[in-house]
Amino acid sequence: MDLETGIFELYRKVATSLPPDVEEALRGALKRERGRARYFLEVILENIRIARAKTLPLCQDTGIPIFFVEAPPGISEQRIREAITRATRRATQEIPLRPNAVEPVTNTNSDDNTGREFPIIYFRSSQKNNLRIDLLLKGGGSENVSQIYKLPEESLGAGRDLDGVRRCVLDAINRAQGRGCPPYVVGVAVGGSVDQVSLLGKRLLLRRLDEETEAGLSEFETRLLRDINSLGIGPFGLGGKTTALAAHFDYAHRHPATYIVAVTISCWAHRRGRLIWR
Amino acid sequence: MKPRRIQTPLSEKDVRKLRVGQFVLINGYILTARDRIHRFLFEERPDRREIPFELEGAVIYHCGPVLRETDENYRFVVGGPTTSARMEPYEWFLIKHYGIRGIIGKGGMGENTLKAMKEEGCVYFHTLSGCAALLADRIREIQGPWKEEFGLPEAMWLLYVEDLPALITMDSEGNSLHRKIRETSDKALRRLLKR
Known part of the structure; x- marks a missing residue:
């Protein structure tokens, strides 16, 4: 698997499922609630289940993709940036994601989730020998x-x-x-x-x-x-x-x-x- | 919490019977409208004949869906509600001028919308925040878009829905569950900020 495919798969996982600790916290909250609040938490858990089973985005707002990259010495930022851009276009088409990148002067949607400083990428160098990429899909x-x-x-x-x-x-x-x-x-x-x-x-x-x-x-x-x-x-x-x-x-x-x-x-x-x- | 099944389009008489706290299942056609459609209708006030969908008695849905392009048209993938508060500057006008009878969204709306709802007969349906995958199951058909140039999430789409679940949180009597919860949390906040 190349890096682009790795990032694409990361997109798919993050858009269609929640980390186990988040789901666990939601499940834990059920015990405290009754009535309407309990029903809404049950609905949330059901939505998580459906999204995972059908590989569908959990929420129609697939967010601003925010990447936190920790790169070992010798890996070029440019290469990672290009892989992210290609993976973003592919994820938008194939998962699919909602096109969320809007140029604010003319308010034109780029239709592929890429644009000036979009996705947001933060780089930090790392002494480890692995490249680590965290992705947040942050809702508006x-x-x-x-x-x-x-x-x-x-x-x-x-x-x-x-x-x-x-x-x-x-x-x-x-x-x-x-x-x-x-x-x-x-x-x-x-x-x-x-x-x-x-x-x-x-x-x-x-x-x-x-x-x-x-x-x-x-x-x-x-x-x-x-x-x-x-x-x-x-x-x-x-x-x-x-x-x-x-x-x-x-x-x-x-x-x-x-x-x-x-x-x-x-x-x-x-x-x-x-x-x-x- | 047995839900009441309702059918769109809605008449004033239908809407006046609905009350805050009731669970409903919405059936029939609804129209997506979010930031750009609201601003456009408010500022340009296009004639009804220029709009390919019937707004009189319509229920609008604050939603920018995820779609997949097919050979002929688009397929609806998922779509839950967006934050309704951003539509607050425009909504009263849509209710008064175009005869909107219902609004589906999340987070509730403010006093200007509530006032227009009371005067004209309109209600707010709070649907399931963030639950786009679950709600997708209730969408049977999609038509459109109108105003494609606004971008696909911001264009207007007609959706046929079956048993779309919602809780009425603002009604035509001037009741608002959002106002009530804000009052409760304001009170709790004052207590928590006391030295």
Whole structure:
């Protein structure tokens, strides 16, 4: 199998199935819910089953493809970029994916999911001898409800500390309501610049939902999740105890003048996958 | 939670009977319309004769489907709802000017839409967010598109549906489940932000 085919197969897996930890979290949420909220979770699990059995996209919004590439020395970025572009065109035709790349000046759809900086590709060099490619298919609905805050934020009583961060997260989720398809997966990142925290927040979405966080931060994540779930927004935003499946937190050193918080939100159809290329 | 089966197109009388909290199964034809169609209808106000589908009494679906091109036309692959809130600036006009009686989407809509729904007789059907593969089973036929130049997901398509499941979350009496849930979560938020 060549790299293009490998990436194409990654697309197919990510568009038509969910990682086991996400499905497990949805199944776990069933125990907490009754009535309407429980019914919606059952419907979600049924949708996952149908998509996998028929190899159909789980959601019609097959998202912005976001690639996180970790390449060992000696592999050219250009070669990977070209393989991604070809695999994207093929996936759009064959899976199929919805053509989602729209040029914003004339609003013309490129019809093949490629365009200027589309798909989004982040490169990092790696000391391992394998090429590692993570793919997120990130839906537009949940992207639209993600937020950036600059602390202090007086309207939320949010100062420059973790309690301030918590306030931002709760405000973002409360504003999102059901518009981004809850139960959500939430990535929260703090740092000194807007671009950096946005990317850190996105990278958090690659974590397994049951992954251990570094010591000292996991209590904060538990608190975030508990508070989010006491908002009562629930599956589809139609009420219930499960507004989020997980909240992940990370930070970067900041500047004395800035304390920027990114609240990055993903829908329940949290489509991520990894290709290890030997 | 026994669902009520409804048939499109809808009359004002049909719609006035529907209430928030009822589960329904939608049958008949529905029309997809999302961002660009909404803006186009709002700004250009094309004459009904220029539109190949009947909008009077129609149910529109906030949806940009995944399609597969075949020799003659397109095949519907999957299609769930998109976020309705983006259509809020335009929807009241579509209800008033074109006589839309039902809107299928997700996430709910705002006060201007709710007001138009009350005045004209129209309801909001919340369908299954993100469940495009499951909903695809309920689509029997596809016709169109109209306004192909908007791109395939943004064009208008006519779909024949059988038992498309939805929950009524906004009705013609001015009730909104979305408003109620927002009030509950606002209250919870104030409690969580108290020092």
